[in-house]
Amino acid sequence: MILLTSDGITSPQLEEEIKKSLVPISRRAALVTTASCRYKEKDHNVPVLSALMRRFGLEPECVDVEFQDATFLLAYDVVILMGGNPFYLRKHLKKWKNSLEVLTELANRHVLIGISAGSMVLGDTMEFACQIEPGGIEEVGENVDCSGFGIVPLNIMPHYLAYLTAYEQTKEILESYEEETGRKICTINDGDGIIISQAGKKGRYIKDERYTPIVAPDMPEYQAYFFDLYGTLIDIHTEEGDHELWEFMAKYYAYKGAKYGSWELRWRYGALIHDEEERLLHENPKQIPEPQVERVFMRLYEEKGVRVSIQEAVDAAQVFRSFSLRYVRLYYGAKELLAHLKKKDKKLYVLSNAQQVFTASELRYLGIYDYFDKVCLSSDYHCKKPDAAYFKALLTSEGLDPAKVMMIGNSEYDDIRTAKALGMGACYIHSNLSPEGETANCDIVMRAMDLPSLEKILCREAHLA
Template identity: 40%
Template sequence: MYDNIIFDLYGTLIDIHTDEEDIAVWKHMCEFYAQHGVKYNPAGLRSRYKRQIRRAEQAMAKKRFKFPEIQILEVFEQLTLKKDQTPSDCAELTVAAAQEFRKASTGYIRLYDGVTDMLEQLKQAGKKLYVLSNAQRVFTFPEVQSLGIEGYFTDISLSSDFGAMKPDAAFYQQLLDRNHINPNRSIMVGNDAVCDVLAAKQVGLHTCYVHSNISPVDDADRDIKADIIMDEVNVPEMCRLILEDADR
């Protein structure tokens, strides 16, 4: 049976739409920065943001992981620093800027119907629940807290903290090792055939694939060999199938 259920977040438990290209987002961020004495124009700020992302990715490419993950706070630190400042001088503003950007670029964020009831039911059944997500802590933790689901999880593991992202097996393994999780008695639930199924199988996890509105487009062309396959997000059915499989 399954003792442990490991969830992806976005596209599995959380439905979200973001648009970082919208010029209105960058206009808003220019206004935010202007209030703190940092002047930009929208196109220039967007270009500098993308340039800092590329630099961060190039630096991380030299690290030991096959799929390295940048730390987005370091990007916003470079956008926020004024002349003659040190990172510690603007640490609070850096976090505020990153979170303001996330809010401005998010069209909507909500739990899929039935998620809270499912998590409650799984906990009542004695399961330990975990999160393994490609996500930035400065963005994701406030969202998880505001959606009211943080307390259901024994551990929330985010790629920005570890420095590698799914489908890197090392990202999976650190969660298993830190929490002494037996993969044979655990299942990974996610909406990405590569990141949440193929990668999870590399470390011996059982898998549940859920095709959601933000699953990768090319998943439709893949032969997905998960233990449980769902063609759409139906959270009550997902819960039933996980518990049913666990009882076999």
């Protein structure tokens, strides 16, 4: 039996398929770590897979075909080709003359599991992956062979939804490749898998039911939507603790005559953020304070006796943001969701815990600013979610009936609780930026980031049940 997965054996359905096919003889499982060329047996998936194999009554062992003929894999009941660099894995499997025969035997008489790169090498080709992420080839070297082993009559693209967000041209590249070559690409999302009984046979797709959206059967059609941004429409990663950031900012301030050591600047920045929060809390003890970060950058100049304009403080804040930013991008389907809702004459608003000097520019850069009837950022209101005052300020200024408005966000604490308490509708999206293990009880629960599915639900193009 062959199981092709994107991120491993992560659902009860996939575990059950393995149990049904497993015939323990040696009671051993091989975790082939070759593709994880930087980490090998220290790969973060090893402990998870080892624990799972033990639950199946098998003793897991980390093995590496980079240094050992693949024949030894036939001694194991289960062989797992782990994720990493598919070209690196293919290179070291191919150098053993009997690799194709061994993999075929494993597929027909044992349990052969592919995870990400491990799934890709079992297909016919990996040419399309070269166009999406060429770095994988560069890691292996020149003259890389992009062919697979052809154990399964498929060309596998794992982590599909994640790649659509991370690499904007993914869908276009895959469609173009299919059109030019006539080869169909089979995409797999995280949590899902493809079961194939034997080498060369067709498979069946198994979807992780845990990620299926939960929709209240009596959910009304809302007239307006409040959107959180980061973790809901926008995927972002910053490194504000990076020492190089603070060394750079110390030099930036020194050019203006404000001399700081990097550690001193970092400490004073944190202290002034706290001081601004205390000031706002003193002015309004009932609200959750949100300072304007440009005031902090202004005060950093003033502490060194340097007078600057507010624009120079804003410039310093934006330099800080740009240097600390690793990436900022839309989740796949974000723009299409907003466009479809606007086409249906819905009112769209931003209600986000964010700084005006950072986020307004990022919204324009990402091309979604103009979809919104109003953009509300917490720094402009001096308070933030989950403070009900922040929600009420937008509801009141726009003359909105809470019962006709839905809050959409990725935090049960910040977004969902207050919305429900105010009589609003609510949609919770569990994204990569949501707290681990968090969920919610509301109109819509998206148990994974999937904005195309949310679009169908909100625009009444999906079955609501």
